[in-house]
Amino acid sequence: MGIRSTVGACRSGARIMGKRLPQIFFVLSTLSLVLLIAAIWQATRPSWKTYQRHYFQLEAVGEPNAVTKAAVLATPPEIHQILLPGLHRVDRCTTCHLGVDDPTMKNAPEPFRYHAGLGPHVASKFGCTICHGGQGLATDVKDAHGNVPFWNDPLLSPEYVRASCGRCHKEGDVPGVPELTEGRRLFETEGCRGCHKLNGVGGSIGPDLTEEGASHRSPEWLEQHFLNPSKVSAGSAMPNFQFTREQARSLTYYMLSLTSADMGSYYSSVRLIPSPAYGRELFVQKDCIVCHSIGGVGSKTGPDLLDVTKRHSLEWLDEQLVNPQLVYPGSTMPEYDLDTNSRKALVSFLATATPQDAEAIMAPHKNVITPEDAAIAAGKQNFARFGCAGCHGTELQGGLANPNAQGGQVPSLLHLSDDYTKDEVIAVIRDGRQPPLDNVHGPTPPLYMPSWKSVLSNEDIHEIVEFLWSKQQKAKDSW
Numbered sequence: 001m002g003i004r005s006t007v008g009a010c011r012s013g014a015r016i017m018g019k020r021l022p023q024i025f026f027v028l029s030t031l032s033l034v035l036l037i038a039a040i041w042q043a044t045r046p047s048w049k050t051y052q053r054h055y056f057q058l059e060a061v062g063e064p065n066a067v068t069k070a071a072v073l074a075t076p077p078e079i080h081q082i083l084l085p086g087l088h089r090v091d092r093c094t095t096c097h098l099g100v101d102d103p104t105m106k107n108a109p110e111p112f113r114y115h116a117g118l119g120p121h122v123a124s125k126f127g128c129t130i131c132h133g134g135q136g137l138a139t140d141v142k143d144a145h146g147n148v149p150f151w152n153d154p155l156l157s158p159e160y161v162r163a164s165c166g167r168c169h170k171e172g173d174v175p176g177v178p179e180l181t182e183g184r185r186l187f188e189t190e191g192c193r194g195c196h197k198l199n200g201v202g203g204s205i206g207p208d209l210t211e212e213g214a215s216h217r218s219p220e221w222l223e224q225h226f227l228n229p230s231k232v233s234a235g236s237a238m239p240n241f242q243f244t245r246e247q248a249r250s251l252t253y254y255m256l257s258l259t260s261a262d263m264g265s266y267y268s269s270v271r272l273i274p275s276p277a278y279g280r281e282l283f284v285q286k287d288c289i290v291c292h293s294i295g296g297v298g299s300k301t302g303p304d305l306l307d308v309t310k311r312h313s314l315e316w317l318d319e320q321l322v323n324p325q326l327v328y329p330g331s332t333m334p335e336y337d338l339d340t341n342s343r344k345a346l347v348s349f350l351a352t353a354t355p356q357d358a359e360a361i362m363a364p365h366k367n368v369i370t371p372e373d374a375a376i377a378a379g380k381q382n383f384a385r386f387g388c389a390g391c392h393g394t395e396l397q398g399g400l401a402n403p404n405a406q407g408g409q410v411p412s413l414l415h416l417s418d419d420y421t422k423d424e425v426i427a428v429i430r431d432g433r434q435p436p437l438d439n440v441h442g443p444t445p446p447l448y449m450p451s452w453k454s455v456l457s458n459e460d461i462h463e464i465v466e467f468l469w470s471k472q473q474k475a476k477d478s479w
């Protein structure tokens, strides 16, 4: 009706219009429909410009000077981007997240809130995606947050963000992220390398984990998989380790940190954050106690180290660790190849070291006395580290299901001495072995004994066999 009366008012040219009218009507209504949809779209998915206008309004609120206020409100919208050649990234997140480095925005709503706790990782040098994930170049919320098909790296949920710290800080402890240290420890002691390669070392029964943190696996998937592999990956040959939730989370953190991305020299210059705990680890690893004492506990070859940080400056101590000969000509103290942060860590441990620490560090020394014992201890470590434990169990008990292998299980290693000589066992470890089939027409069993000759030295294998022999149970015990 409305349209007809409008046309009626416009008498001239009515005849020509008459023919075109349905077409014009169609075009106009299509146009208004498009505009309507665009308006709804705008309302539900505001553009980055809308966010910037809101931000300027927020900034203008507290501005007493009218001229400045008008200037703030009239700021032309523009894309903000952080170029990170060292990280091979361009992050435009700050196009919307405008207040990240403005402390006055600490109570502002997202996406404008000040980012507390970034420490030295300022936005201008680190961007956002290296820790959070997401799609750096995108300027639409959904795309930027990466919740779109074909984007492997969506925003990590807040409970997993700190896993990313391990992408750069690869050794020692990361303050506030104990999960990474624990995950790394579990990986090296539970035998994961028996089936998985990491940075070139390990078996091939499971997937290579060197870039697991850059794969399509979500944190939730990984965590569920650690709690029960065959529940999320039907028929998986990966054992259920009966991990607790905390352990599964720690391993998930560690996995997410594995990307093998090239971080550039600046970012990888601090692989290690110096901490007293890591310094203590180094002190143990380097056997400093063999020559030094702390508060009278330990060896007397070198000076007592209690309060040594009060007697010497940090620079002096650092130099002593780099080059003892220079500090004390003719010194018997070995030169250690320690990087800057490792030396800082050692010194920060020495600043707090007590005689009790020395006693705890000495304790294992009392047990390892003979060369045989030393070999057994080393063998035990190799057994865990190279992944034997992953298939044979940390207690050598075996029992992991291996369908269609004779016996149906990975064998226990507790009774080797009943069937083999040490040399025969060395040969099995060196060359590996396919288990004989239960049913010759059935499928190949998923698990086999890998060959270790390209991974382990003769010395490593010898030590492992000494360890195995130290665990052998007499035949009667097994009945």
Ligand code: HEC
Pocket: 047, 048, 051, 091, 092, 093, 094, 095, 096, 097, 110, 111, 128, 129, 132, 133, 134, 135, 136, 137, 138, 139, 140, 141, 144, 145, 155, 157, 158
């Ligand atoms: C177009 C604007 C826009 C861009 C671009 C943008 N964000 Fe956001 N972001 C938002 C808004 C709005 C929120 C508030 C909550 C929501 O809508 O998810 C938010 C929330 C967040 C949160 C908190 C979400 C949560 O789960 O608690 C994080 C983390 C975040 N953004 C990171 C990023 C990163 C990283 C980038 C760059 C890859 C980015 N954002 C790019 C608008 C944006």
Ligand code: HEC
Pocket: 093, 094, 097, 100, 110, 115, 118, 121, 123, 126, 127, 128, 129, 130, 131, 132, 158, 159, 161, 162
């Ligand atoms: C060094 C790593 C790191 C960098 C770089 C980083 N963040 Fe964060 N961000 C974190 C951590 C850790 C948290 C806290 C997560 C938690 O425990 O809730 C966080 C929290 C947030 C939150 C709040 C999330 C919430 O749910 O409360 C937002 C939003 C956010 N970051 C956005 C950004 C943006 C945008 C950038 C880039 C300017 C950025 N972050 C850079 C590590 C980082």
Ligand code: HEC
Pocket: 119, 120, 121, 126, 130, 131, 161, 162, 164, 165, 166, 167, 168, 169, 174, 175, 176, 177, 263, 266, 267, 268, 269, 270, 273, 274
């Ligand atoms: C992109 C690599 C990268 C990521 C990811 C990263 N860091 Fe850092 N971190 C660095 C660099 C580089 C420095 C040294 C910064 C400087 O001094 O300019 C540093 C310094 C530190 C320091 C201070 C060390 C010192 O010597 O005082 C701490 C603590 C720290 N990072 C913790 C974390 C935490 C926690 C996370 C995760 C939320 C994290 N880092 C994520 C690269 C990274």
Ligand code: HEC
Pocket: 186, 187, 190, 191, 192, 193, 194, 195, 196, 205, 206, 207, 209, 212, 215, 217, 222, 225, 229, 230, 233, 236, 237, 238, 239, 241, 251, 255, 389, 390, 391, 447
């Ligand atoms: C007996 C061999 C075996 C051992 C030991 C083992 N895994 Fe696995 N793992 C597998 C196999 C086979 C798969 C592939 C099937 C599946 O997804 O479960 C797998 C899959 C995985 C995946 C998923 C990879 C992906 O993205 O598809 C991760 C992560 C993983 N393992 C981590 C570990 C960790 C960490 C340990 C040590 C705690 C471990 N595995 C011990 C055999 C093993």
Ligand code: HEC
Pocket: 193, 194, 195, 203, 205, 383, 386, 387, 388, 389, 390, 391, 392, 402, 409, 410, 411, 412, 413, 416, 425, 428, 429, 433, 434, 435, 436, 447, 448, 449, 450, 452, 464
């Ligand atoms: C991927 C799983 C897997 C890993 C990892 C593994 N084994 Fe095995 N191992 C097996 C299987 C399966 C057999 C049984 C082979 C057969 O029946 O011939 C076996 C057999 C053996 C045997 C002979 C046992 C017997 O009773 O015949 C010894 C010894 C042995 N493994 C030691 C080791 C050592 C040491 C390591 C670590 C360096 C190791 N295994 C790592 C799966 C594994």
Ligand code: HEC
Pocket: 282, 283, 286, 287, 288, 289, 290, 291, 292, 301, 302, 303, 304, 305, 308, 311, 317, 320, 324, 328, 330, 331, 332, 333, 334, 336, 346
């Ligand atoms: C082989 C014996 C030996 C070992 C091992 C050794 N040191 Fe020393 N260290 C000495 C001797 C001897 C001195 C006395 C000065 C000299 O001759 O260099 C000394 C001096 C020092 C000093 C200076 C103390 C002072 O009061 O002047 C420090 C600090 C120190 N060592 C730390 C360490 C640390 C940390 C380790 C382990 C990474 C270590 N040392 C390993 C023999 C050793």
